[in-house]
Each structure stands twice: as structure tokens, then as C-alpha cells.
Amino acid sequence: MALRPAETTAWADTLNRARTAAPEAFDTAGDLVTLRNLVQGQWRSGGTPGAVRTPVDQSLLVHLPRLDADAAGQAVAHAAAAHREWAATPLAERKARVTAALDELTAHRDLLALLLVWEIGKPWRLACADVDRALDGVRWYVAEIDRMLADGREPLPGPVSNIASWNYPMSVLVHAELVQLLAGNAVIAKTPSQGGAVCLTVAHAVMHRAGLPATLLSGSGEELSEVLVRAPEIGAVAFVGGRSNGGKVAAALLDSDKRHFIEQEGLNAWGIWNFSQWDTLAAHLKKGFEYGKQRCTAYPRFVVQRDLVDEFLDMYLPVVRSVRFGHPLAVDEDWRPGDPLPELDFGPLISAAKADELRRKVDEAVRGGAVPLYRGKLDGAPFLDGQNTSAYVAPSVLLAPPGHSRLMHAEPFGPVDTIVVVDTTEELLAAMNASNGALVASLACDDTEQAEKLAVDLQAFKVGINKPRSRGDRDEPFGGRGASWKGAFVGGDLLVQAVTTGGDGRLYGNFPDYSSYPAT
Known part of the structure; x- marks a missing residue:
């Protein structure tokens, strides 16, 4: 069935709504719309304009004036x-x-x-x-x-x-x-x-x-x-x-x-050790693909006990195959205004350049010896006829990325997962700490006491036991360990303390001469 753009969501209509909501912030000359900068207490024109395109289909959105x-x-x-x-x-x-x-x-x-x-x-x-x-x-x-x-x-x-x-x-x-x-x-x-x-x-x-x-x-x-x-x-x-x-x-x-x-970025990892609750883990991993893993708390690395690799893959590969991606506003001919918009896990990556870079990283790792367990295709995804899809990347899963590859030590910031197989808890911890610090990490382990002991040696600010961790909201603190963070922690009271002085003078953070605030 042919797809079409959802009515009432076209960019021209959306931009007109934005200009109506904030007319003082836009310059318009014919069909050319340029944003203003809010400087010196008012919206001002000026700067060198550059075209801004959408990753959805590479069409022009507006021009953004860059100041010196x-x-x-x-x-x-x-x-x-x-x-x-x-x-x-x-x-x-x-x-x-x-x-x-x-x-x-x-x-x-x-x-x-x-x-x-x-x-x-x-x-x-x-x-x-x-x-x-x-x-x-x-x-x-x-x-x-x-x-x-x-x-x-x-x-x-x-x-x-x-x-x-x-x-x-x-x-x-x-x-x-x-x-x-x-x-x-x-x-x-x-x-x-x-x-x-x-x-x-x-x-x-x-x-x-x-x-x-x-x-x-x-x-x-x-x-x-x-x-x-x-x-x-x-x-x-x-x-x-x-x-x-x-x-x-x-x-x-x-x-x-x-x-x-x-x-800063860090390679957030799930460790799988002495574990059997596969259905629960599957739900967590499916949600983890939201926004194509383009977030600082995504989990692109799985470190798996060798004896559990077959069970892990039996659970995990169907999850990856079920991920839904495509044009976020493409609907079928039966859709009417007021109907729900497409329920996708992710759309494009932020740019065609980022998508190309990620594809090259995957190819580099495979040439270096990584085993491609799954490499998704754009074919069959919901796109418009003739649409530019250069910013879209289907999910990929690589087993045993080579030590020299960029995917081994840095987060891909896209829908690419890597799996590392280990035999001991020492290897588990070393593989999970591959990026010298992370924002979050998780351990899937039936023995929560053992998991809590292992968590002490993980270089992540937050560690989840049989659940993922996120940035958090409201009273939950957030930060990082190792090279993933520098300076004061934020979230809850810590965010206000980070932007004020006085009180008892304490400032929790990842400072060279100060031990980090305890992970929670």
C-alpha cells in the first residue's frame, strides 16, 4: 500500500504555525525563512545564514544565521x-x-x-x-x-x-x-x-x-x-x-x-551473567532502541557469559528484527486527521553524514573480523515513494568487534549493537569498562547479591540490576565516572547546587581531587 504524508503535519504548515506563535523571531523574504538570534534583550537579524535541512527527507527547513x-x-x-x-x-x-x-x-x-x-x-x-x-x-x-x-x-x-x-x-x-x-x-x-x-x-x-x-x-x-x-x-x-x-x-x-x-559520551554496557529472566530482558532491550539509540544513556554493548550466548541470542535477535523504523509522518490512505501518527521506534539519524559514518564503522569492524549476526535493510520500511533516505540506518548487530575498531571502545550513537563474549567475571568487568567511564550500566543476573558486588567495580555513575538506568527526572541525580563526565553533578538538588553558591559549601561532582558522589 502506498504511503503519503500525514495531513496537517507538512513542514510548510508547521513552519507557519511556528511563525504565528513567535513572529518576532523570524525573517521572511519571499519563500526564504531565516531565524533571528535572541541577543542583547531582543530578536535580531544578522549573521551568516546557512541552510538547515531535515534528516527526515533532506528537504530545506529554514536558514540559520551564524554569529561571529x-x-x-x-x-x-x-x-x-x-x-x-x-x-x-x-x-x-x-x-x-x-x-x-x-x-x-x-x-x-x-x-x-x-x-x-x-x-x-x-x-x-x-x-x-x-x-x-x-x-x-x-x-x-x-x-x-x-x-x-x-x-x-x-x-x-x-x-x-x-x-x-x-x-x-x-x-x-x-x-x-x-x-x-x-x-x-x-x-x-x-x-x-x-x-x-x-x-x-x-x-x-x-x-x-x-x-x-x-x-x-x-x-x-x-x-x-x-x-x-x-x-x-x-x-x-x-x-x-x-x-x-x-x-x-x-x-x-x-x-x-x-x-x-x-x-560526555561513554560506552554504556549490559552485562549478562548467571541469568535466566529472558522475557523481562527482552522488553527492556526493545525499549532501548527508541530514537535509534541517539542518546547518552543508550546501551549499545552487551557483554555475555559464554554459557549463555545461545539463550541470549534466542531472545535478542527477534527483538532486533521487531524494531520499527522509517519516515515518522508517513501514513496509509485510510489515515485521517486526528488518527494516531505512526508508532515507530525511530526515524532517521540526525544527518546523512552521520548515517554514512556509522555504516562505515560497521563495515570497518566486519572487515577487521567482527561477525555480523544481523544487518537490517531499509527495504520494506515505511517510506514515501521517491523519498531521500540517506539519513536512515537499519539496526545491525556485530559479534566480537576487533579491539582496534572504533566500535570497540566508543559509542556508535545509532542503532548498532556489539556483543562481547566472556568466560570470567574479571573479563566481564573489563569489557564493560572498555570506554574508561560511562554514564550508566546494567547487570542481568539472577543472583542480585552477586550483581551488587560486581557493580562496585563498574565505572558508571548509575548501575541497574536487572533493569536499565536513564538520565532520570526530578529528584534523581545524574553524572558520570571516568572520562564520561567532568565537573559538578546535576539533577534534583544537585542541579540547583551546581548553579548556586553558599549553603554548606559542598559541591558533588567528578573532580580530579574529589571522589564521585555515590552511584544510585
Whole structure:
């Protein structure tokens, strides 16, 4: 049956809704739509425009104007002045303005979610979850912030600079900004280069109207890093991304005492040892394919006891074959407005370049000796006739990736899993710790006492016993061990402590001279 785009979800209609919601944030010349930057307290045109395309089908979305370092420096200076005024604003007023922003963001919830479908390729259900987690999470902080600041905590001396990846624009970036604002800090956010620009533009227009001192600017990381990281006016740097760019940020902060929280990638692993609860594990692993494993808490590595390999594969390979992916808005001829949108596990990767890079990594590992247990095909997936599918990658599973391959020690950030077979618990731990630190890890083991003993030696911030771990929400802390994290931990009270000073003076984090906050 031929598929067609779902009515009411076309990009032209979605963009018009965004422009209606935030007309002040867009420039239009004929059919050319260009975003503005929110700098120096207003939406401004300027910068060098670059085309932004959707990974869904590679069509043009908008143009994003990238600022240079001088323009970014002026934006930071203005944000620092706004910070001083905001820090002196009574908490009750800060709560009222953040709540007003939350109310309007809630009114635009479906628009924000549909923008994420187009901009970063999230299926509808997952895009809605990203928006809902942001709004629900911040409302929890609004209810808790009086308690969190009751011990005399004060805002930082300057605004918080946020440099985040493209995969969770709302539930990571906007969520963090609103909590930082609630705690009394002005905020600066760099628009991710690869996706989410329109969603973030609409969200920041709402925040700006509510009287919140927020800056949103775009530009290359290389051009703006010196300003957004090292500028003396910056009170803290929050970074979410890979180890390469995270390492550059950390290096830029070496000679300063600037507050920072740098979340970096890690190869999160499931260890399978003396285990038999296969049906339960299958449900966890199916959910793990959501958004094509393009998230920092995905599990792309399975370390399996040799005696259990046959049972593990009997459970696991049907799970992989059942994963649903394709165009997130393609429906059949019977679909009508108001009907549910496609229920997929994932759509495209963030870009055709990323998809090509991942395919090359798989081919490299196979040439080096990895055994391809499963290599999915795009054939049969729900796509439109003639659609550009260059950003889509079907699931792959490789057994025994060679030690020199990139898939052995680094996360693929896509739907590619690797399996390592071990004979001893010592080998199990070594294989699970292959990336020198991770954000999460899990052990599947019938003997929970044995699992808890093994967990002590895992270099992951959170370890699940017979369940996965995630970033968490509300009062749950989050961080990393080893090279997966640098600086203060976040989440719950720790997020507010990371962007305030005073109280008892403690700051939990992954610091060179401080043992990490206990994993929970």
C-alpha cells in the first residue's frame, strides 16, 4: 500500500504555525525563512545564514544565521548585565515568570513536538515525551525551589552558558535553562548546529515574553567557544556532547575556577551473567532502541557469559528484527486527521553524514573480523515513494568487534549493537569498562547479591540490576565516572547546587581531587 504524508503535519504548515506563535523571531523574504538570534534583550537579524535541512527527507527547513565571536561577545556582556538584575529579583517573582513561561509552552506543546519530528527525526510519541519531560520536570522544581534555596544559596556571579547537543532540545537544554533561571541566573544557550533550531527559537520566544533573561545564539563551536566558555562574565559552563568537543571545553577551563558540568559520551554496557529472566530482558532491550539509540544513556554493548550466548541470542535477535523504523509522518490512505501518527521506534539519524559514518564503522569492524549476526535493510520500511533516505540506518548487530575498531571502545550513537563474549567475571568487568567511564550500566543476573558486588567495580555513575538506568527526572541525580563526565553533578538538588553558591559549601561532582558522589 502506498504511503503519503500525514495531513496537517507538512513542514510548510508547521513552519507557519511556528511563525504565528513567535513572529518576532523570524525573517521572511519571499519563500526564504531565516531565524533571528535572541541577543542583547531582543530578536535580531544578522549573521551568516546557512541552510538547515531535515534528516527526515533532506528537504530545506529554514536558514540559520551564524554569529561571529564579536557578536557573541556583545551578547555575553549584555547577558551579564541582565544577570545582575535577575539575581536581585525576589524568588517569588522568578517563580511567577517561570510558571508563566511553562503555561505558554504547554499551550504550544504539540507544535514544539512536531517541530522536533521534522528537525531531528523523532517519532511523534518520543517528541511529545521530550516536551512533556521538560515542562513536568520544571514544574517540580518550581514546587521545590524554596526548600532548595532555604540554606542561603545565592545565584552565581555571572550567567550560565549552555552548549548542548541536538538530541534533547527540550528535556535537556530548555529544562536546564528554566531551572537555572529559577535559581536566579541569566542563561545563554548556543543553538545546536545539527537540529532543533526552530523548536528552540519558539521556546525562547515564549521565555523572553515571560520576562526571563535568556539569550539564544547560533554559530560554529570553533568560532564561539572562546567566548561562551572563557569569557570572564560567564558564571558557569554546561556542556552536553561527545568527548572530543567536551575535552576542548575542559581544556579551555583548565586555568580558571569557573563552575562547569561537562557531560560526555561513554560506552554504556549490559552485562549478562548467571541469568535466566529472558522475557523481562527482552522488553527492556526493545525499549532501548527508541530514537535509534541517539542518546547518552543508550546501551549499545552487551557483554555475555559464554554459557549463555545461545539463550541470549534466542531472545535478542527477534527483538532486533521487531524494531520499527522509517519516515515518522508517513501514513496509509485510510489515515485521517486526528488518527494516531505512526508508532515507530525511530526515524532517521540526525544527518546523512552521520548515517554514512556509522555504516562505515560497521563495515570497518566486519572487515577487521567482527561477525555480523544481523544487518537490517531499509527495504520494506515505511517510506514515501521517491523519498531521500540517506539519513536512515537499519539496526545491525556485530559479534566480537576487533579491539582496534572504533566500535570497540566508543559509542556508535545509532542503532548498532556489539556483543562481547566472556568466560570470567574479571573479563566481564573489563569489557564493560572498555570506554574508561560511562554514564550508566546494567547487570542481568539472577543472583542480585552477586550483581551488587560486581557493580562496585563498574565505572558508571548509575548501575541497574536487572533493569536499565536513564538520565532520570526530578529528584534523581545524574553524572558520570571516568572520562564520561567532568565537573559538578546535576539533577534534583544537585542541579540547583551546581548553579548556586553558599549553603554548606559542598559541591558533588567528578573532580580530579574529589571522589564521585555515590552511584544510585
